[in-house]
Amino acid sequence: MHPADEQILKVNGLSKSFFGVKALDNIHFDLKRGEVHALMGENGAGKSTFMKILIGLLKADAGSISFNSEQIENMDVHSIMKKGISMIHQEILMVPELSVAQNIFLGREIKRAYLLDEQAINQQAENLLQSMGLNIKVQTKAKHLSIAELQLVEIAKAVSNNARVIIMDEPSSALSEKEVEILFNTIKDLKSKGVAIIYISHKMEEIFQIADRITVLRDGKFIATKPAAELDKSNLISLMVGRELEELFYANSITQPEVILKVKNLNKKGKFSDINFDVHAGEVLGIAGLMGAGRTEIAKAIYGLDSFDSGEIMLKGKKLEIRSPKEAIREGIGYVSEDRKALGFIPELSVKQNISLSSILNYSKSWFIDENKEEKASSKIAKQLNIKASGLNQKVMNLSGGNQQKVVIARVLMASPSLIILDEPTRGIDIGAKHEIYKLIRKLTESGLAVIMISSELPEILGMSNRILVLSKGKQKTILTQKEASQEKIMQYALH
Amino acid sequence: MHYIKNLRQYGIFIVFSIICLIISFISPQFLTVSNWTIIITQVSINALLAFGVTFVIITGGIDLSLGSIVAVAGVSAAMLAHPDSYPVLVPVFAGLLAGLLIGAFNGFIITKSKIAPFIVTLGTMTIGRGLALILSNGRPVSNLSEPFVFIGSGKIMNIPVLIVILVLMFILCSIILNKTILGRYIYAVGGNEQAARASGINVTQVKMAVYSISGLLAGLAGILLTSRITTGQPNAGAGFELDAIAAVVIGGTSTTGGKGTIAGTLIGVLLIGVINNSLDLLNVTSYYQQVVMGIIIIGAVVLDSLNQKSNS
Numbered sequence: 001m002h003p004a005d006e007q008i009l010k011v012n013g014l015s016k017s018f019f020g021v022k023a024l025d026n027i028h029f030d031l032k033r034g035e036v037h038a039l040m041g042e043n044g045a046g047k048s049t050f051m052k053i054l055i056g057l058l059k060a061d062a063g064s065i066s067f068n069s070e071q072i073e074n075m076d077v078h079s080i081m082k083k084g085i086s087m088i089h090q091e092i093l094m095v096p097e098l099s100v101a102q103n104i105f106l107g108r109e110i111k112r113a114y115l116l117d118e119q120a121i122n123q124q125a126e127n128l129l130q131s132m133g134l135n136i137k138v139q140t141k142a143k144h145l146s147i148a149e150l151q152l153v154e155i156a157k158a159v160s161n162n163a164r165v166i167i168m169d170e171p172s173s174a175l176s177e178k179e180v181e182i183l184f185n186t187i188k189d190l191k192s193k194g195v196a197i198i199y200i201s202h203k204m205e206e207i208f209q210i211a212d213r214i215t216v217l218r219d220g221k222f223i224a225t226k227p228a229a230e231l232d233k234s235n236l237i238s239l240m241v242g243r244e245l246e247e248l249f250y251a252n253s254i255t256q257p258e259v260i261l262k263v264k265n266l267n268k269k270g271k272f273s274d275i276n277f278d279v280h281a282g283e284v285l286g287i288a289g290l291m292g293a294g295r296t297e298i299a300k301a302i303y304g305l306d307s308f309d310s311g312e313i314m315l316k317g318k319k320l321e322i323r324s325p326k327e328a329i330r331e332g333i334g335y336v337s338e339d340r341k342a343l344g345f346i347p348e349l350s351v352k353q354n355i356s357l358s359s360i361l362n363y364s365k366s367w368f369i370d371e372n373k374e375e376k377a378s379s380k381i382a383k384q385l386n387i388k389a390s391g392l393n394q395k396v397m398n399l400s401g402g403n404q405q406k407v408v409i410a411r412v413l414m415a416s417p418s419l420i421i422l423d424e425p426t427r428g429i430d431i432g433a434k435h436e437i438y439k440l441i442r443k444l445t446e447s448g449l450a451v452i453m454i455s456s457e458l459p460e461i462l463g464m465s466n467r468i469l470v471l472s473k474g475k476q477k478t479i480l481t482q483k484e485a486s487q488e489k490i491m492q493y494a495l496h
Numbered sequence: 497m498h499y500i501k502n503l504r505q506y507g508i509f510i511v512f513s514i515i516c517l518i519i520s521f522i523s524p525q526f527l528t529v530s531n532w533t534i535i536i537t538q539v540s541i542n543a544l545l546a547f548g549v550t551f552v553i554i555t556g557g558i559d560l561s562l563g564s565i566v567a568v569a570g571v572s573a574a575m576l577a578h579p580d581s582y583p584v585l586v587p588v589f590a591g592l593l594a595g596l597l598i599g600a601f602n603g604f605i606i607t608k609s610k611i612a613p614f615i616v617t618l619g620t621m622t623i624g625r626g627l628a629l630i631l632s633n634g635r636p637v638s639n640l641s642e643p644f645v646f647i648g649s650g651k652i653m654n655i656p657v658l659i660v661i662l663v664l665m666f667i668l669c670s671i672i673l674n675k676t677i678l679g680r681y682i683y684a685v686g687g688n689e690q691a692a693r694a695s696g697i698n699v700t701q702v703k704m705a706v707y708s709i710s711g712l713l714a715g716l717a718g719i720l721l722t723s724r725i726t727t728g729q730p731n732a733g734a735g736f737e738l739d740a741i742a743a744v745v746i747g748g749t750s751t752t753g754g755k756g757t758i759a760g761t762l763i764g765v766l767l768i769g770v771i772n773n774s775l776d777l778l779n780v781t782s783y784y785q786q787v788v789m790g791i792i793i794i795g796a797v798v799l800d801s802l803n804q805k806s807n808s
Contacts, residue, residue, distance in 0.1 A: 305694060329696040343694040346687035348754040349680075357684060357695045360677050367676045411695060 006033045008196050009085075009165055014063030016049055023049045025220045027063070031165060036187060036197045038211035038228070040240055042430035046220040047200055051167055054198075055087050056080040067165070086158035087167040094150060096143035101125035103142050104157045128160050129153075132186055146291075148179035155186060159195070166190065167198045172206055173428050176291035176456065177491070184210055202430060203457070204233050216240055241432055251466055251482060252445040256281040259317075260450035261333075261419050263302065266311035271297040272474040275311070279419060279450040284441065286465030287454045288490050293471040295454045296338055299421045303335040304328040305343075316418065329358055334412035338424035338454070340401070344408040347397035351389050352378040354396050354407050359414040381410045386436060402433025409440070419450040426460060438464060458487045470494050507799060508748050508760060512767050519774040526774060533656065539769035540658040541566075541717045541724075543762065545740035546747075547669045548713030550761045551706040553744050554673075555686040556753025557613035559707065561602060562714045562740055564624025566733030569594045569718030571628045574637035574728025577644040584643035591719040592712060598624055599711015603704035621737070628730040637728035648723030658720060665713065670758045678705055686753030742789070743768055746796040767792070 009031035016024040024046045031037050041047050052058040054065065056077040065073040072080055094103045101122045102109075110120045125138040134152055142150065151171055158166050172180045187197060187210060201207055207214065208228060216223040216239045223239055231239075258281040266275040272294035279285045287295050300306040302313055304322035313320045315331055322328045325335070337343035345354050355378040356363055363374040379392055385406045389399055396407055405425065412420055422441070426434040441464060445451055455461045461468055468485050470477045470493040477493040520527040545562045552559045573591035576582050598620060605616045650657045673679040681702045684692040693699050717736075722728045747764030749756025771792065775785045 303694075324696075324698070325694050326696040326698055335694065337694060342688075343691050346684045346691055346695075346754070348687040349683060353680065353683075357680070357692075357697070360680060364677055367678065369675060369677060369680060415696070 007031070008033050008068060010066045011054075012064045012066075014050070014053065014065070015061050016053060016058065017061055023220050024053070024060070025222075027217070027222045029215055029222070029225070031196045031198065033164075033196055034191045034194045035212045036191060036199055036210050038199045038201065038207045038214045039217070040200075040207065040214055040236065041217035041223075042240055042432055045217040045240075045430075047217060048169070049220075050217070051087065051169065051198070051200070054080075055085055055167065081161065084162055084164035085167070086161055086163035086165070087169065088151065088154045088158065088171055089169055094142040094154070097141060099139050099141055100129075100136060100145070100153055101138040104128065104138075104153065104160060124160075128156050132156055132159065132189060134182075134186075146179075147174040148176070148182065148291075151175070152182065152186060155190075159190070163195065165196050165198065167200070169200045170202070170428060171199070172201060172203060174291075178290060180206070202428065202434075204236065205459075207236075208233070237431060251284060251464055252282055252442055255283040255445075255466055256448060260315065261302075261452075262312075262314040262317075263298075264312040264314070266298065266301065266308055266313070268297065268301060268306075268308040270474075272301075272471070275476050277469055277476070277479060279452060281418075281448045281450055282445045283466045284445055284451045284453050284464050286461040286468040287452060287471065288456075288458065288461050288468055289471035289494050291456070292473075293494065294474040295471055296423055297474075298471075299335060299423050299452070299454060302328070303333055303421060305335070329415050329417070332416070332418040334358075334415060334417035334420040336405075336408050336412055336420065336422045336425055338427060340404055340408060340427075345396045345404055345411070348395060350393045350395055351382065351387065351399070351407055352392040355381060355410045355414055358411050359416070362414075377414065378410070381414060385410050385440065400430075400433075402429035402436075405429055405433070405437070409437070413444075417449070419452070420444075421452040421454070423454045424456065425453065426455070426457070458490060461490070462487065508746065508763050508767075508796065511796075511799075512763050512770070515767070516770060519770065519777075523774060523777045525777055531773070531777075533659070535766070535769045535773045536662065537656050537658050538773070539765045540662045541721050542736065542739050542743060542768070543662055543765040544665055544713045544717040544720070545736055546743040546761045546765050547665055547758055548710035549737070549740050550669070550744050550747075550749055550756055550758055551673070551682060552613070552710045553741070553749050553751060554682050554753060554756045555703060555706050556689070556751075557606065557703070557706065558617065558741070558751075559599075559602065559710045560614065560617040560737050561598060561620035561624050562710070562717075562737035563733035563735055564621045564628065565595050565598050565711055565714035566718040566721060566736055567628035567730055568598065568624050568631070569715035570722035570732050571632045571637055571728040571730055573644075573719045574640060574722050575631065577640045577722075577728075579639065579641040581641070584641065584647075587644055588647075588719055591722075592715045595711040595713070595715015595718065596708055597711070599708040599714070600704065602711065603707030606707065607700040607703050625730075625734075628732075632728060632730040634730060636730070638726065640723070640726055640728075645723055645726050648720050648725075658724070661716070661720065665716070666758060666762060672709075673758055678702070682706060683754060686755070688754070739768065742793050746793060748796075748800055750800075764796075 007030055011027060011029040014024055014027040027050060039047050049058065053060045056075055060073055064071060067083060067085065072083060095106065104125045105121050110117045122138050129136055129138060134156065136149055136153065155166065171183060175183060190197060199211060211228045213225060214228050214231060214236065215225040218240060259278045260281050261279040263275055263277050267273045275298055277285065289295050297306065301308040304324045304327055315333065320331055322331065352375060356374045360369065363370050363377060375392065382392060387406045387410065388403050396404055425437055441451060453464055462485055466482055468480045468490060470480065470490055472494050480489060525531055549559050549562060569591040572594045573587040576590050577587035602617055602620050605611065606613050647657055652660055673682065681697050684697055685699050685702045689699055718733065721732055743764035744761050745751060746767055747760030749760060768789065771788060772785055775788065
């Protein structure tokens with residue numbers, strides 16, 4: 001066996017420019033066998049450029065990468081994967097109609113006399129999953145798996161490819177606490193087998209739970225590599241952003257007595273039942289619960305994206321009969337989806353066009369768009385929300401995740417809602433943008449807006465909410481006030 | 497940097513200009529007013545179809561029923577256009593209505609059934625052809641009034657009426673796509689249908705609108721064709737949809753939706769016209785013309801996808 005601290009990967013002086021702009025500037029990095037090495041930095045710090053070079057998707061301008069003492073900086077994706085470096089992407093790349101086993105062996109199928117040997121494929125896949133302690137049936141089609149299961153299968157696939165280095169890009173962003181635990185157990189198992197892991201995440205708690213060492217990048221530059229034990233949350237954040245950030249706490253203490261939204265006995269078979277709550281003006285109602293507890297489903301039902309079976313939704317005392325988002329927006333309800341790419345924005349349209357999309361009738365004369373008015377209004381809110389783009393005419397597809405999210409929020413706010421539902425509003429965005437969004441929510445509630453915030457991040461829910469509704473398996477377990485609530489209490493109810 | 501990006505954006509315009517320049521060196525007749533009048537008159541029918549289907553393709557759909565709509569509209573108009581029967585507006589109105597109804601039918605079935613537009617319009621294509629044959633009893637409808645024939649072959653101030661209509665439709669379609677709420681919604685639905693719905697857009701209405709516009713313009717094309725050849729042919733327009741879709745694709749509209757312009761489509765239409773015209777001028781047989789056209793279609797799309805790759 002190799003000694004535990006043997007270096008497996010060594011990166012020296014890596015640089016990369018795009019059109020004269022330095023994306024990576026003289027990066028140093030090393031990885032030891034069996035270590036979990038977290039790579040941290042705000043969006044745009046250069047993490048993904050770095051990883052793309054590492055797996056051969058991009059060529060570096062300067063610098064060297066040695067893997068098992070072999071220079072690999074000029075190899076292509078396939079050679080690097082064969083050498084033993086695999087990446088688990090944020091978006092899962094699996095063929096939905098193929099089985100788990102077929103997906104694992106995709107591209108290197110086991111054959112017998114030129115024909116596929118399905119039996120052997122299934123058998124080997126099963127052995128593999130069992131050895132990793134995964135309880136997933138290998139003949140299930142990939143489309144029937146949860147995101148967590150897909151991710152674990154991806155990891156299994158990498159392992160079966162003899163990966164010695166596995167890069168995980170935001171692996172937990174779509175996972176529930178329970179699923180994260182499975183992921184972490186798998187990671188520990190991989191460590192013990194000498195596999196090294198580069199772990200990219202925005203979630204501090206996870207990093208300190210799992211990482212042995214942490215490397216921080218900022219603006220394309222190498223900032224530091226330190227053992228995780230030598231860092232704590234606040235000095236890690238200050239390494240990342242280059243400044244100290246105040247502790248997360250933004251809830252508005254003055255809520256108004258006026259009830260904006262009242263939900264009574266809301267039911268949808270198989271999704272949620274007997275949901276009862278109200279939201280006051282200027283209040284943030286947090287909704288906590290594990291994945292699949294029915295949080296997003298309730299939001300979608302209120303917003304008219306999905307139907308519900310029975311119950312009543314009242315806005316400012318008026319009973320609503322909403323059948324589409326169009327009607328919800330007209331009544332004064334806004335929704336920022338957890339799935340930004342699918343439901344948030346139109347990638348080919350510009351920042352301005354996305355911002356005005358839900359309220360275009362306000363910027364038009366009869367059938368025609370008044371572009372001056374549209375420009376003025378969207379420019380104003382883009383400034384308020386500090387949207388960073390090369391201009392209002394830049395396509396939203398070319399923005400960073402945080403700025404895309406701000407564009408979505410801007411669109412929702414432009415329709416002058418009296419209630420907004422924020423579903424995982426800070427998922428996958430960097431700390432700087434996160435805090436801007438928190439501050440924005442605070443500002444909005446101060447001006448009397450009612451907010452429902454769904455989040456899997458407990459510190460976020462605790463720091464932002466006046467009251468917290470906890471769901472478990474489609475049932476409303478409790479509504480905690482800010483004073484009563486704690487991470488432990490929420491989890492108790494959520495797991496109940 | 498900026499300059500290069502613009503070059504890319506206008507790639508098809510530049511290719512078109514270069515081709516025109518080369519042809520004008522080879523054939524001196526090419527750059528004459530009379531030759532261009534011929535080219536534009538020849539492409540005008542295809543242009544109207546291509547404008548209409550541009551709307552559909554930007555939403556990510558497709559319309560294969562265009563050729564059949566041309567026939568139904570043409571035959572319906574011709575039947576009402578005999579001399580001394582009705583004023584000329586009646587057959588024109590009938591042709592437009594026929595196109596609009598078939599287009600709206602496409603939109604209705606596509607939005608209600610969630611069946612792929614390819615399949616639905618393939619069905620309508622066959623239905624439409626059958627309707628044209630039923631209406632006309634399978635025979636060409638001739639003996640058309642003079643005012644009706646004027647539409648396809650007359651001139652206003654020495655400019656063919658066809659060209660006048662083409663220019664008007666070009667302006668109208670450009671305005672709809674660029675300046676109206678409907679235009680914005682069309683791009684939004686094509687760019688991301690789910691997000692468009694979640695942003696408060698009535699996706700069903702938008703789709704109804706684009707298929708209706710496509711049908712209406714195909715109806716207009718049917719009237720013009722009938723007027724020009726002075727008969728309502730139940731077999732007219734077969735395969736026209738493919739020429740129209742080819743022009744749209746050459747013009748840079750993405751078949752996956754969300755992207756495209758009427759100006760690009762016009763260039764695509766003209767490019768097809770210019771190539772056919774110049775091969776005529778150079779005495780190349782029509783067999784070769786088809787091969788060249790196919791190569792251009794594929795070439796245009798390859799060029800576009802290369803551009804997109806280097807952009808991202």
